[in-house]
Amino acid sequence: MSNEPMKIPVNYGEAAEALKSILGLKGSPVAIRFAPTKADIPAGIPELDKTIRHCSMVNLARMEGKIFYAPASRHECNGGAWSLGLKEITQTLKNGEFYFKLGKFDSDAACKRTIERIPHLDTGETYATLYAPLETTPFSPQVIVIVTTPRNMLKLAQSTLFRLGGRICAEFAGIQSVCADATAQTYLSGQPNFSMGCDGSRKYSGIGDDEMVMGFPAEMLPELVTALPIVTGAAGSK
Template sequence: MTDEPLKIAVDFKESAEVLTKYLGLEGSPVAFKFATKKEDIPAGMPEIDKVMRHCTMVMVARKENKAFYATADRHECNGGAWALGLKDITQTLKTGEFYFKLGKFASAPSCKRTIEHIPHLGLKETYATLYAPLENAPFVPQVVFIIASPRTMLKLAQATLFTLGGRIHAEFSGIQSVCADAAAQTYLTGHPNFSLGCDGSRRYSGIAEGEMVMGLPAEMLPELTAAIKVVVAAPGSK
């Protein structure tokens, strides 16, 4: 790894292999990091050469096995860039007008109430966002994205509760799924989050009709992958 290590080392390549093998993933789990300054970007890591949405960047890392970073001017979606701490919120998003005009809410106020609860990092808190397939990430990730079927999400939910039990408290609003729900929410709370995907991520990034999105803190990988081996092979598992 080229940047700061975790206090307790995680074998990310092995984690990716376990997730892929036991869950039958299509494509790679995606490593993600909020870089707060230019020096956080690993030497030699390229900047993405196109302007695109965060959710599309995740899919490029997942499906095309590419590692790259993106500064604010490479982020096409203003809502996603705001949630990730790269840009200020636009006035139309802040007032609720944006999603109201798209027909997502009954009124601008109902949209505004939703936006005010969207998890997001502070303005310019992020210098760039980093993406890579988990198995060969050149940086220590903060969040890992998994995009997979509902059955796979069931196994991930069971693995999340395997050690301590309890309940899953997924938080989402049907908008800004990959940026706010999976990235910002997971990073800020330290808890895994499940999301249904949103219209934007399904339309522009290629998340399939039968797929959902999960963001998990990278520190959880050893515990989660150990649990997955047991959960998937359990007598009652389907």
């Protein structure tokens, strides 16, 4: 898995500007890429100089325009690092004890059932995760994450169905929203996913009470950008 651009060229700057202007986004869409080895990190991208959570890393790119990579040692949240393929799952997360003690489930068994269905890359598959605002990304993204209002999520959902129609099947569990729901699942499934956010991401990454999270495969970007102005300008659009 090299850092080769997609075969169909995409102007990320123009696409980001379209998303930001049409939706009135607060901040930028965030480009994310998985680097399986250190050699897959493009020259000139710095390592993050602090240890924080994946959701906080997304916020650095989204709100502060930061471009960086983060190896396992820079990922503070073990659950997020595990879902992104950077670290082994901890025993307390695997057996349900971690979230049970946080009061999120009635039993450790209920927690374990949830954890077993969390989307995740194979451990060791990822050396580092790369982040950048979409408009200035120096790498070819694999996943794009957007944080915005429910109304904008409606328009993004309608835009994903504009060409072929169908239904959107969002998957989330109220935990690990930005890491597992919006990033890992999107990367693994090749489908967009919408998430309510989680307590951790809302506490640490600046997601507002009036915002949700969406991840979509970077390959979908041209389709979304084409459909979005049509959907938002349609006679039946609010």
